[in-house]
Amino acid sequence: MATNKEKIYKYIQKQFLKDQEDGDDKGVDTEEIVDYLNIKRSNASALLNQLVKENLLEKTTTRPVHYHLSYKICHNAFDDVVGSNNSLAESIRQAKAAINFPGGALPIHIVATPGSGTTYFSKIIIKYAKDQKIIPADATYHEINCLLLEDKPQQLNEELFGKDDNIDLLQRYKNSVVIINHYEKLDSAQIYRINHILDEYKNQNNNLIILSTVPTNENKINIPIQIKLPLFNERPLSEKLTIIEMMFEKQAKNSGKPIIVGSDLVLGLAKHVYDRGFKSLSKLITLASAKAYLRSLDNNESSININHGDLPDTFVFNKTLDVKDFQEAEELINNRERFIFKGNIKENTNDIERRYEEKLYKTLNNKYQNLSQEGLSPEKIQRIVFTRVEKLFNEYGFKRRADNNPRNAETLQELSKIVPQNIINLTSKFLTKASKKLDRKFNHSIFYGLCLHINSVINLGTSSHQEISDLKIIKIRETYPKEYDLTHAFAAQLNEYLHYSFDEEQIINLLMFLIEPKQTKEHPVVLYAMHGKGAAHCLSEVTNKLNDTYNSFAYDMQLNKSLDEVYSELRSLVLKINRGQGIIVIYDMGSFKDIFNRIIDETNIPIRLINIPITLVGLEVTRRALNATNIDDIYHDVLSNLQTWNNNNTANNKQNMIITLCHTGEGGAVQLKDYIEQYSHLQFVVKAMSISDRDVLAKNVQDLRKIYNIRSFIGTYNPNLFGIPFISITKVFENSHKDLDKILSFIPVHSNSSTYDRIYDYYNEELKYTPVDKLKETMPQVLDSLNEQYELNEDQRIGVFTHIVGIIENALSGKPRQQIDINVQKMRALESDFAYLEKVLAPVEKKFNMVFNNSDLYTIAAILKKL
Structure with a gap:
């Protein structure tokens, strides 16, 4: 039998439908409910207010109070979509029919040209399904974009059908949104398998399934609900x-x-x-x-x-x-x-x-x-110059040369087809003079670009778009007086020989070609190290030529040289070619690994070693060829031993270790250590260490390397020690613990869930003294405040989050907290930071009935400011 509350709600629903026919929504007042149910006014008012609290009704602020069906009940996610009553009306009708299908939502098939709003429409479908309680409000979201995985067929197959074809994506997820985008990139066999899965699928997992493709795709998946989105260009004005x-x-x-x-x-x-x-x-x-x-x-x-x-x-x-x-x-x-x-x-x-x-x-x-504040930075000026150069190169169809290429006769002949010889000669002399006066070299793109620029101004009557104001022109002139004097003299020379007068803005445009950025973005370089004469240099030369760049180098190890000579030459070469971001070494065999490890220890330059035993393979094949007559026996025997050679070559008798880092060696570092030890199956030794004193950390790591093979550091930022790889704390927590071993082994992982949700899930099981629900109440506000003040990256946010939680857990457990000796100078420098942290952390102290001491505040500030 229906309760009075249910009767009231049904009555108001009927009244709403009646009012809709009259084009009005008058609502219902309390007296009307009293008369309808013949109950006391106080009871009617109480029941109506219960329905308001449950978000089923809304009430007015007028007197008498009127009750209406809530906006959420009367409206849905599609109501606010542009075109819901016009170009998208049919698409929305089909989407609603699929979602509200008896027995569970049907799979939805969206066919649309890119740029028609497929992503947006999918999000509205998901919101509608959640509002209708077809899927949970916190349903997880699992997307497979076949376009992005087109070049990774094995990963795509595993995403769709599971590893070893055992559990497909619909079996893996429950109460979830499952999306397959751009399935036109799948082959006919994959389409067949998806069709088969969907035919067998009974939606016992309460999923919402959305698939999308382009209209030109002929190999479509068989789904009864097919939504065609109109082209944006064809929609009404x-x-x-x-x-x-x-x-x-x-x-x-x-x-x-x-x-x-x-x-x-x-x-x-x-x-x-x-x-x-x-x-x-x-x-x-x-x-x-x-x-x-x-x-x-x-x-x-x-x-x-x-x-x-x-x-x-x-x-x-x-x-x-x-x-x-x-x-x-x-x-x-x-x-x-x-x-x-x-x-x-x-x-x-x-x-x-x-x-x-x-x-x-x-x-x-x-x-x-x-x-x-700075006028116009050199970096900004360089970007302006190179934008201009690229534009000129494109306009003239002139092929841009790599910076290492000389101004050879062939190149100058090509340039002279576009630019008169007198401009080329004057520009060359100008840059030679500027190079001596400013004590810097100008790359060849500057030479070619400046020639083209001058020619376009003088002979074609064009000029670059004004990028800087008059005030900034004055600032540049004051900041770069040498460059200005050189350019002014050059403009006078151009006027003398070519009879063209440059105005002040045009002179500044010429000057901008001379300004060098303070810092350039550097990249790792590649070093080939091979036995014999010329093999490494040939590989390097081919690599540079094919890439049209100059970032690979070579070392040929002469067979008659001692290891001491090789070490000395390689160390000098490494110091010479390193551009600040490290070196990837590709080597063939022998003692190269030991030599480079020694160089890493002495120089702290990040070096990564890739062993490709081509020389060893050649020796083995040649030896077997001299002792056998059957070519296939040799071939198959060598192939079967390739993996063994690689394993033997890279074998290390030392036990593997991972070092987790935070500023005290406790807090976040210990949490990371516990997490890895709980979920990793690699049997690595895990050690939590302090990052606050770099020299002490370096010494401790150096001692540990004698006993262990240090696989990686894990923390909020990279300490850059001994070339040891670094794994971000974000990478660890943004993925499932099931993928932890892949992350620790540097195997790519497809992330698909919230970082903080994973951390909270872990804390629910691991924290003994700290209630996670209280963390959820306080920590988001703390992180927002810290991010507003310090503009944190994701690693810093997660690092400070886990560190604060570690402090709280230690405090609540009664465990003694580390006391750091903070000198007066440091305290004075961090005085404002301490004051801000005390204010931000006050709600946490109140919620957990604990106090952050100065050592706690110092370690938090160290993470925030990367001290």
């Missing part, structure tokens, strides 16, 4: 304008400034044809907003004004509309000269995209502030 307005509102919200756009520009965006639909439009609006945002900072404006110059030169504004479209556009624009977007928009369903764009504007603002 009204929908396009609404989408554009929403995108600008989002940019206004993320940038923190109103955005003003002329009506003609908004209409031009709506009329434009986009090769990748939503993706192209979104990119266009984001880049235009970012460009205008920088200009607003430069001009100290409170709003962002977007003009035609913020869009690419290829953008067409004046596309002709037919009469019907013209009338619709006039009606939609409604005589407005401009649109003003103030950021009045609900949170986007794509949180990752929202956070990215918020960070974009924050980064732009920070970079601008840095440039305002």
Whole structure:
């Protein structure tokens, strides 16, 4: 028998449907319920308020109070989708039918051209399914993007059908969202297997399954519900304008400034044809907003004004509309000269995209502030120069040469077809003189680019777009006086011989070719080390030529040289070629490994060794060929022994060890140690150590290396010691503990779950004194506050999180906490940090009834500031 509460709810539902027919929603007051059920007013009011608390009803603030069905009940996720009553009406109807199918949701098949909104539509489907309680609100999300795994067929097969074809993806997950995107990249055999799985699938796991492909795919999966999304370019003009307005509102919200756009520009965006639909439009609006945002900072404006110059030169504004479209556009624009977007928009369903764009504007603002303080940085100037060079190379069809190539006759002959010889000669002399005066070398891209630039200005009447203001021109002139004097003299020389007068802006543009960045982004280099004469150099030469670069080097080990000579030569070579990011050595056999390990110990240069025993294989094959007559016997015998040779060559009798790091050797380091020892099956020794004193750490690690083979460090940041590989703490916790051994063995892992959820799950089992539910109440706010103050990366966030939890656990257990001797100078330097940490951690102290001491605060500050 129905309860009074159930009767009230059904009554209000019926009243709502009746009001809907009349185009109104009057709701129900308490007196009406009293009369309907013949109960006391206080009882009726109590039952109505219970339904409000359960989010089934909403009540007004007027008198008398009226009760309505809640917005969540009356509306659904599809209601706010642009085109829900027009271009997407049929797609939404099919999606609802599939999700609400009796017995469980049917698989959903989306067929759409890239850029039609497949990702967005899938997210709305998932939200609707959660709202309808078809899947749990916290259902996990498992996506296989066949496009990204196209070049990894084995991994793709394992993702789809399980390792050794034992458990497919639908069997692996329960109460989850399972998505297979871009399945047009699968072959017919894989499609057949998926069709078979879906035919047998009874949805006992309560999953929501979504598959997507492109319309041109002929090998489609057999699913009754097939949703076709319309092309963005074919959607009605009204929908396009609404989408554009929403995108600008989002940019206004993320940038923190109103955005003003002329009506003609908004209409031009709506009329434009986009090769990748939503993706192209979104990119266009984001880049235009970012460009205008920088200009607003430069001009100290409170709003962002977007003009035609913020869009690419290829953008067409004046596309002709037919009469019907013209009338619709006039009606939609409604005589407005401009649109003003103030950021009045609900949170986007794509949180990752929202956070990215918020960070974009924050980064732009920070970079601008840095440039305002320093004038214009050399790095910025170099980017401007090379953008100009690349543009000129593309315009002229001139092939850009690698920096190591000389200005040989062939190259200059190619250049002289485009640039007059007198410009080439003058530019060459100018750079030679500048090289001596400034004591630096100019790479050949600068030479070619400068020749092309001068030719385009003098002979073609073109110039680069002005990138810097008058104030910054003055700043550059003051910051680089030598470069300015050289360039001014060069401009006078060009005027004398070529009769062209350069204005001040053009002289600054020439000067910018001379400015060298303070730091350049370096990369690891490759070193071939082989026995014999010339083998390594030939491999290096071929590698450099095919890559059109110069980042591989060679060492040929003469057979008559002693090991001491080889060591001395290799050590000098390593010091010479290292560019700061380490060296990957490819060697053939012998004592190279021991020599390089010795160099690692002495220089601390990161060196990674790859053994490819080609010489050893050649020796073995040759030996067997001299003693056998059957070619296949030799062939198969050698192949069967290849793995053995590799294993013997890399064998190490020392036991493997992993070192976990934090600033005290306790806290996060111990948590990591316990985690690895609990879930890893590799039987590595795990040691927790302190990173606070680098010299002590280095000495301890050096002692341990005599006994153990140190496989890796794990922590918040890389100590860069002895070339030992580093594994981020984020990498450990963002993946399942089932994948821990892969991570420790440096095998790629496909991550698909929340880092902090995994840490909380682990803490639920491991923490003895610290309630995890209290951590969930306090730590998110702590991390947000710390991130706001210190702009932490993910490793630092997880590192400080696990470290604080370690401190709490030790404090609650009664275990003595480490006392660090902090001198007066350090305390004074960290005074403001301590004050901030005390404020941020106060809720944690109150919640757990404990106090963070100065040693605790110092170690936390050390992680935050990378001390």
